[in-house]
Amino acid sequence: MLTNLEEHDAIVRAPDVIASVRDLKIHFRGKRGMVHAVDGISFDIRDGETLGLVGETGCGKSVTARAFLRLVQTPPGVYAGGSITFRPRRVCDDCSGVGCRECDGTGRVAAHCPACGGKGCRTCGGTGEETVDLLSIPDAQMRALRGNRIAMIFQDPGKALNPGLTVRDQISEVFLQHRTAEILAAAGVSPNDVLLRRQASQKSRAFEKMLLAVPPLRSGRNRVDAALDTMVADALAQTQIPNPRKVMDRYPHELSGGMRQRVMIAQALACNPDLLIADEPTTALDVTVQARILELIRELQQRHKTAVLYISHDLSLVRRVCDRVMVMYAGRVAETATSQQLFRRPTHPYTRGLLGALPGRGAHRGRLAAIDGTVPELVDPPAACRFVGRCPDEVAACSRTDPPMVEIEPEHAAACFVHAPPGKAAATRPVRTP
Amino acid sequence: MVDASLSRPPVRRAPVETAARVRLRRTLELTGRVLSDPTTVIGLVIIILMLAMALLAPVITTPNVPDPYQMPRDWGAVRMPPLTEGHLLGTTNNGGDVLYGVIWGARTSLYLSLLVVSITVVVGTIIGSIAGFLGGRFDNVLMRIVDVFLSIPELIFALAIAAVLGPSFANIVLALAVTFWVKYARIMRAQIIRVKQNDYVDAARVIGDSKLRIYFKDILPNSITPVMVQATMDMGHVVLVGATLAFIGLSEAGIAEWGVLVSEGQAGISSGRWWASTFPGLMVFLWALAFNLVGDGLRDALDPRTEGR
Amino acid sequence: MTAEVRGLGRSARLLGGAAMVALLLGGPALAQQNSGVLVHAADDEPTTLDPAQVEPGEGGETVILQVYERLLEFAPDKPELIPALATDVPSLDNKLISADGLTYTFPIRQGVKFHDGTDLTAQDVKFSWDRVLEMDLPEGNAGALKDIVAETKVVDDHTFQVTLKQPTATFLNGAVVAMVASVVSEDAVKANGGVAAGQPNTFMQTNMVGTGPYKFKIWNRGENLQLDKNDTYWGTPAHLPVRIEIGSDPDVRVLGLRAGEFDMIETDPTFIPDLEGADGVDIYQEGLLLEPIHIGLNLNIPEGSLPPGDTIPVDFFHDPRIRQAFNYAFDYGAFLNGPLAGFGAFNPHYIPQGIFGYDASAPVYAAQDKAKAEALFKETGYWDKGFTVSIITEEANLFAAASLILKDSLEKLNPKFRVNVLSVAEAVFDEAHAENPMKYAMWSKNADPAADPHAYLMAYVHPDGDWGEVHGFAKGYRDPKKVADLIDQGGVELDPAKRAAIYAELTRLLFDDPMWIIAAQEGVTMAYRDWVKGFVMQPLWPRPSLKFALMNK
């Protein structure tokens, strides 16, 4: 699956990396040409960390996030190049997912590479861990990861929950898709019972449902349902929803925004995923609720040591939540750094502009510094810094070639000819990992 | 939050466009969008051909004397098959030239649809505007009347009216007009109520514009679009329903009208005389199809939700 | 049994498309369908089955003809009287008509049973006739008896006697054979509502207890009406039960006949060309209907009542030259060859071909004569003035076609002439038609058939007759008195030669003084499958007068 030795190197050097994006390009076929929504970005997500992905609307951050689940609609989208490698974990044998010392409390352990059985080979980059390229695995394998190893929280829980199904129906789908064996075990049903197994994996057809409504078979169905209910209730309880058994029977429109987002989170974390993608999870919520939801995500993330890709346009929020931050602009990475570094020493003029636009940072009350101009159109862009035209510091080179990512200090890199000139600092070689 | 600047960066001021320029640009954009859909273009082409046929009817045929809307009946050449000399598409039971009927039928249909649609659009728009703009009791009474009209399927209503008025072309026009205005009144009222709530209407009110001026300057231009889409579709629909009434037997004797021709011609189909009703029936189909395609395209182009369909 | 055969036919039809195509492309003829029943597709749904209520010419008559019987009947294939419930046709010769022509005696057939099992007696006949006279329903044909009959009498169980108000040449041909004179069962009527003046009998509207070769079985409104064989019929029993399919459109009947689902269909001549040459379809096209298709000219238009647009003065048709000009202008050939598809005959005047008194040598309007029409219009001054006149007609039938031809004829003659054809719904036409005075200048329909010339002349020619009064013929005839006298003489003249001479004179008189445009006399046409044996019909009413009992397949 991986073809480039250089890519392996990156993974070898950082064994705690759970997902690794290399030169990802996602384009959209538009009426006037190819829109380069994501145009060659590279970054890693480390196990258990929270990586903030910041940028304004249309900079490609949501597209990047969806690429992890391969949810970008094709057409009009096109995966134009690059890779996303991912190391799915499996449930810890010792504690069956509850969390023990063996698995550092996460309930997950690394899965052995199916190609080499853990000895280390090319496929797994020598780590011996199972490694997949999310952009090239078959659909069935992708579906097995979705909601299971990689989960997603959407921006507006009001829209991302199906209005026509109860909370129970929606959360139980996750279990039905990924935890069939557990459901059957909890219900005390033999895994060989085809009818019930199909029910517990959401494969029943209409006539099977009718069969299952007939008295002798009904008890089995009821036991499966009861087991499922318990799992759903537990998942909801994790998010500190009071009265989970009652909430289960509600339709989304009967719940408040905060409650809906809790349901969404419960659904996302139901299978204890390795990577959680949170796409502006608090934007659609009231300010007061936002804080609590953030707190909840943070707490759950720490408890499960789940890696989180946190997408936001809100820098102040990112600063509170994230370990590291990546700033995107017009489909490119502008700057990556730890949160502290970024706020202490913003390097890319765009990052500086963003920070300048934050209230309470040097500007007078009521006067926010704005970045002049608009985001460039991304239709077949030329080789040049994307910030050209809006940048206060631009030089001639900016319009001629793409600026490479240059490491300024450890963990901190930027793509700017002016502020991170290639060949100037000690670490002048272009870096892939921040 | 306060980070609105991020999600929507302030726009560098573009050169100011006049309202007229904006309208022109929008129209051009709309035209472009409409024309980008091949089915819409097919519809437009059919419409243009139909219109050409209707308008040029007196040129491409020899009009029947004294009334060109009557079929020219050649009683000595009844039931002639197509490609007979002088009767390219054959003749009817009464010796009427099918080609003449097809061509002048387009003119009759154009006449019918323009008449009905213009009457109903004007009446419906006025009534709907009054109801929506004034509101209150007047609105209530009007809308109850509209409800009553809408509680009868349109063909049945038109059928009942045409039946009572007696079979004639004018009565079909009348029956369709009585039936169809309601739709426009309802659309227009809903639009006006929606548009009325917009800020620019309030703004105009604050400036002190008169009600009539507000109506014509701000409300009407912004609410007329759905009416126009409906009118486009109805140009086809009117002919379809009108032809159905004519088929049932409510049009005039001997008139060059497609529904009448199908009705006359159906008697002969079993004996292989397919032409007398096939061609006119096909014309009704194409006519309705064309306006439906264009109306559909127009609606999609105007509706942001279905963009990129 | 029937259904099984039918089912078999279906599966055979389903066997394969290829076989079907082969069949269509001139393979073996269509297999006989609906065996064991005669399927007749009728034009009209009956409105009533009661002879006392049925309107002449209406769909119910077809059924009444089969189930009820009358004292005398017309022969199956020609307008000739034959005995039915009476055993003999009265005549002066056999003394059953009294010498003064006022008393008719009918010997009643013995051993005839009604369908309910009761015996037929002279009392039933008297009851039937008296019932009609007493009910006197406006929609029915009571007048046929009421205007003539003075008294009915039961002489004995099997002898019935009628006394007339005055000698009437048309009594046997016009009244005795009329459907209204059908003999019904007294017991059945008395048991089901009896007789009430002016009130229809609801039992009799939908039930029939007669003596005919067919028994009434069921009437599925809008679908069919079924008749069973009467196994105890006094005469030759019927071969097959009958199903009358009702209410289908003319073209559907044509299609059904071609598909073999119908054994015979009622059709007007327009459809005959469609059926000619069709496999397995025979067409009956002999004889003429005795109901000339005519266009009425109103001489009695109330001032200001014409439809908008009409420019003619109300006395337009008072001028015989105008009426003649119209007669010359009409394109007779077009009507005969177009709508009638050649089935019919030019009919010059109001004694149709096939009726006593028809004069083949009389001058006729049988061809368009534009020159004469032009000359006459010029003479009256209308050639240069022009005019617009409306003609009212029922829509989409032969009458409408006649109106269209008049329109075309006149408008092509002179573009200043405009004829508006108002083709209206039947009810609208009927209302306009029934009004006196009538509010339209012209209308188009056909005449009511009769067996005697006097009936035609009284209805359509006599200045004091039905239409003569409504249309004010007295204002238009050059010599109205002479017309009236000739008709009156003809009505009482019992010597055929003298009577013929009177009618010949009248005919010539009417050629110069026409009151109608008579488009044509329609041909009798029926289409039937060739597997129907013994198909016969005769041109008089009821139309079609088919005796189903005689047919087999």
Add this chain to the structure above:
Amino acid sequence: MQIRDYILRRLMVLPLLIIGTSIIVFVLTRVGGSPIGIYLSHEMGPEQVQQIRERFHLDDPLPVQYFYWAQGVLSGDFGWSGVSAAPVTAVFPSKLAATMELAIASGIVAVVLGIWMGTVAGARRNKWPDHVIRVVSIAGASLPLFWFAIVLLIVFWVHLGWFPIGRSDPVIFDSIAHPTGFYTIDALIALSPRAFWDAIWHLILPAIALGYGATAIVARMMRSSLVEELQEDYVEAARAKGLPERLVLKRHARRNALIPTVTVIGLTFGFLLQGTVVAEIIFRWPGLGRWMADAVLRGDQATIMAYVMFASILFLFVNLVVDVVYAYLDRRVVLGE
């Protein structure tokens, strides 16, 4: 507002609408002319005509005439149907059953086929099935029923002989009892496969002719609402949960897309109802539509009134049911808006 209150409120408005409809139709028909013609024949004299005028109160002012009509209706007398030569109420039930059987059969064809077509088109948007279905459904909305039905008749009855015409084989029809008037149901009650087959056999062609247009309406609505639903976030969320596409489509998108589709079923029903007039003429179907067409051609006002009233009441009722079902299905809807 509770669904129950909503239904009650709608039910209270219903009679007003019906009365309003009856007044409008009554006035319109009477303005056009007197209904007397259907009762006349040309043999009648002026006295007889006058007698009939009086019998039907035709010389009274319009409101009085309406009063008589309404009074009759309330006592179950819808007048005398001239075309049937019987009281309206006597012929109505059997014709109603015939028409409803046809309309419902077509409706089933339209709903099942329409939803299927709409789903396929919506799910494979801009692929060839979508284009085909789009053309088929737009054509369906433009196709003159009177023409389409004739073409079907010619091909399948006259030329191929695959399907019969009419509603039944009279012999088979008469061989079973008709407690409901619905031929198919009666055949099932009578346990007669032969009659049931006969009923279905006769239904197919008219149901296709009539159902095609309605199918187009349903398919179009289904497609557009499915397309809309497929763009909703919850569909993406469902995919993100790992659901296979089949479940995403059926359990999530289609279920919600059906809700707006329900609303067009009311509209479709009106379409079917008016279509029966034409279809019944052509297929010789002994129902209300033909009855109406006859009445129209013969100017039989009592029948026209009765039919229009029936149609509007049914139409109103179906729309009420649809609205209630819609409100029940779509929990987002705010009642009374």
